Amino acid sequence: MTVTVATLGFPRIGPRRELKFALESFWAGRSGEAELIEAASALRAAAWARQNALGVDHIPSGDFSFYDHVLDTSAMLGAVPDRYGWNAESVDLATYFAMARGTQGDGAAGSSRAAGHTAQEMTKWFDTNYHYMVPELAAGQTLRLASTKAVDAYREAKALGFETRPVLLGPVTWLSLAKGQGADPFDFLDDALVIYCQVLDRLREAGAAWVQIDEPVLVLDLDARQRAAVTRAYARFARRGPKVMLATYFGGLGDNLALATSLPVAGLHVDLVRAPEQLARIVKSASKDLCLSLGVIDGRNVWRADLESLLDRLEPVSKVRDLILAPSCSLLHTPIDLGLERDLEPEIAQWLACAVQKVEELAILKAALNNGRHIVAEALDASSKAAATRRSSVRIHDAAVAARLAAATPDMASRRSPFPARAARQKDRLALPDFPTTTIGSFPQTEAVRSARARFNRGEISDDAYLDFLRDETRQAIRWQEEVGLDVLVHGEFERNDMVQYFGERLSGFACTKNAWVQSYGSRCVRPPILYGDVSRPKAMTVDWWRFAQDQTDRPMKGMLTGPVTILNWSFVRDDQPREETCRQIALAIRDEVVDLEAAGAKVIQIDEAALREGLPLRRRDWAHYLDWAVECFRLAASGVADETQIHTHMCYSEFNDILPSIGAMDADVISIETARSRMELIQAFADYEYPNEIGPGVYDIHAPRIPHPEEMTALLKLACAHLPAERLWVNPDCGLKTRKWEDVRPALVNMVAAAHALRQAGS
Structure with missing residues (x-):
């Protein structure tokens, strides 16, 4: 043989x-x-x-x-x-990339190509x-x-x-x-x-x-x-x-x-x-x-x-x-x-x-x-x-982590009051207009940002010089958000290399690489951290940056975190213990950060769970077990705050129709989701389920370079209003803006704010 x-x-x-x-x-x-x-x-x-x-x-x-x-x-x-x-004999590269990335169009009034075409x-x-x-x-x-x-x-x-x-x-x-x-x-x-x-x-x-x-x-x-x-x-x-x-x-x-x-x-x-x-x-x-x-x-x-x-x-x-x-x-x-x-x-x-x-x-x-x-x-x-x-190896197991996990109680995974009571208190505290506008978190990582990070990592610029650079980028991003009229701001995450790697570098039990890239889609590559041992948070990871950003503005500044399930699913995870045990360890570490952000004054904290659906087992018989512990881990991370603190989450590029009860069970005050490419198709499912909390359906596709017109986004929001109460709708892109260029982002967000204003005027 x-x-x-x-x-x-x-x-x-x-x-x-x-x-x-x-x-x-x-x-x-x-x-x-x-x-x-x-x-x-x-x-x-x-x-x-x-x-x-x-x-x-x-x-x-x-x-x-x-x-x-x-x-x-x-x-x-x-x-x-x-x-x-x-209509050619073969699919050329121009058509191929149009299907992948969409087209911007020529902008000519009355032209059939004026608005371009969405990607698949x-x-x-x-x-x-x-x-x-x-x-x-x-x-x-x-x-x-x-x-x-x-x-x-x-x-x-x-x-x-x-x-x-x-x-x-x-x-x-x-x-x-x-x-x-x-x-x-x-x-x-x-x-x-x-x-x-x-x-x-x-x-x-x-x-x-x-x-x-x-x-x-x-x-x-x-x-x-x-x-x-x-x-x-x-x-x-x-x-x-x-x-x-x-x-x-x-x-x-x-x-x-x-x-x-x-x-x-x-x-x-x-x-x-x-x-x-x-x-x-x-x-x-x-x-x-x-x-x-x-x-x-x-x-x-x-x-x-x-x-x-x-x-x-x-x-x-x-x-x-x-x-x-x-x-x-x-x-x-x-x-x-x-x-x-x-x-x-x-x-x-x-x-x-x-x-x-x-x-x-x-x-x-x-x-x-x-x-x-x-x-x-x-x-x-x-x-x-x-x-x-x-x-x-002694690197793998930490007795203190095991003891804390054993001491966790079921009530730690529940908010103090049901959503209607929380929503009323948050509305009074935040005083936001109808159709509040925000973004998902990151702003463009420009060549200048990447270059400064690379020079810092090579030791070519000092800690102080790099910190000054990042602070200046953050200030400019905040000023610009105020100028265009966004309601809830973000600091832009210029100090972060990746939404999972950044936290992996600051949590125990992780190792991070320099060149271990894998393809996520197209030209987008990521370096998943290697989760090899028990997880804990040695010290606060984002509080100083949030505090600096909030000091620059009177508007609410979101605290930005990656959720435990996403950190788990977007890492190379240890295979010597059940994944749910590892996820609970991460959840407790993120809970510490959430509580510290609230203590620093954060009124809005976003805990992204972009990968919750991704981890769903392929066979339906295994779904319930996974969803039970995944939802529990999110709630464990999110539930240590007062009713007045608004918890957001974000999910993207997955089929959610069949797990909506579990998304509802997460009990986030606001969820933002990807809906632009499907023209709000997912909103019908949220409406049929009677999703009880607030929702931000993404009104433009950030993974394509095209800039949608205000009328296009207004039309999408009207579709959303036909299915969900307007008072529970937010206005946002469908994902973070890290991979885009400022020349794409600025006009798109200006148009997005204009779409929100048009709906406010129509309802006044």
Whole structure:
């Protein structure tokens, strides 16, 4: 029996975020399409060469994307909404980026292009912090092959001497993620399958022996139509094209196992990190002719594997059938190379593995299974020692944290009075107008801000000089907010590098990196902190900045915090204890900060929980447990204040319709949500649920560069007023403004304030 190694996908951004900088240069007009294409080609070639050198037998192609692989699939199928005016044979970059980012328009009065066009909706990819562009399908729409990216990438790799396994997002997953406008997305199944078959035929003609088709939807609860679509699709694929490796990930197959193993495919990839218990059932169910790909290395987290333990589980299987060993999912979700980190403490660094190290671990497993453990004895010994050191390290456990958690009582997770009583007191204290205006928290991190931070980190400017710079940026932002008439102000967060990393750097139990970047969407990259041990707050983290900002104005200044569930879900989290226990530790630390902000005089405190929906388990049977502890953690963080203190929260880019009772149970005084791209679609769900508290539906999409007109935002607010009481509505963007430029932000917020004033006048 033979064991080989595969990767399902490799990080796209490049070791130094080369893709980010190439994209942003192109979007800014500093470089042309040829330069962008050249940069992308270099990144693909480097990724193939690196995986080949690391010993990968099945190297993926087609996993690279300029923005998002779901959007790439929409382009392949010609699923381009009419508003973009596309009528060409293939989807060009201008159309592709218009779908991703929207268009500003020419501004000409009376022109159909005056206001530009909104981007497609964006939401979270399963339970990750990666964002995908939601496909749109409208009644009467015609699909056609409009991108041959998968074929082109295979040929490109072959020309460089690399035999690859092309990757396609599966049709059932794509249709399950799509939104229909006057049509059910699955009405387009047969049209989509025709195009998939055309692509498979071209791949076969190009020489591809295998194709990887990703169907992560198979780890979800499927309805009858989805199950039928799976059967229909793979029966079609079996009659043409290369051999199919059907890839599932992010969880176990569960009740879909029999369906998956009955399909006429040549191979099946399963996630044994999220669902290790499924190995025995799959081995028993799968025919000997089915090539099994086992996801044994975590593609979602950064912890080094215990290779000896894995070998104990894999050896019996490897003796009776050929195996492919792989990460649990694409390595898109991990940083590229631990070797780029120079400043991590050695004890912590030895516990970690990034994409390169994970492939090295697979190569060690392969060698041990094919030739015996003695071949890689030194590597196995190092793995075992690292695992033992992590279990016994004094860095991991803090008796004081455990004692405080044990002493927490249920009443700590409840506000003193119900919302109506709190709302009356807050209204008297804040004295805000109807449709109060605010922003979500951050303002643009300009080149000057990033440069000053970099110079400070390199020791080129003093503490005092950097502090003076940040104070000046904060003063200017506050003055500008006053001038344009915002009602509740923010300090702009110029001192913060990231909404989670900033707190990770100030809480115990976290380690932060310099170069461990992962893609969030498009050119947006983040460095999740590494949560390795018990969490506490050594000292106040934001109070001094809030106090400085409030001293600059008479208007209410929000205290700005990231919530415990978001800190948890946007970190690489320890895997040696239940996630809910770790989250409660974070909640108590954030509670300390909330109480200190209130004591300093803060009347409004925002605790962002952008990632609460993201952490929802993929199977409905597991939802209640997660939502119970996630809501409890938010309330534990937020409930230590008086009734007069207004607690805000913010959520974005997720589907909330099915968890509205839990959002209501959070009992935040004000929630701000993303609704601009969907034209207030979510508001109907909040109205149907009879959401009792105040709400700020985002009136413009900050992830696109276009500037909406006041009339556009007024129309959205009128839609909101048709569903919710006007006295409970706030006016705000749909997310923070950190990634935008001031030339985008200033006119957009001026227009937003004008929209609020128009509604006030209409109601007076």
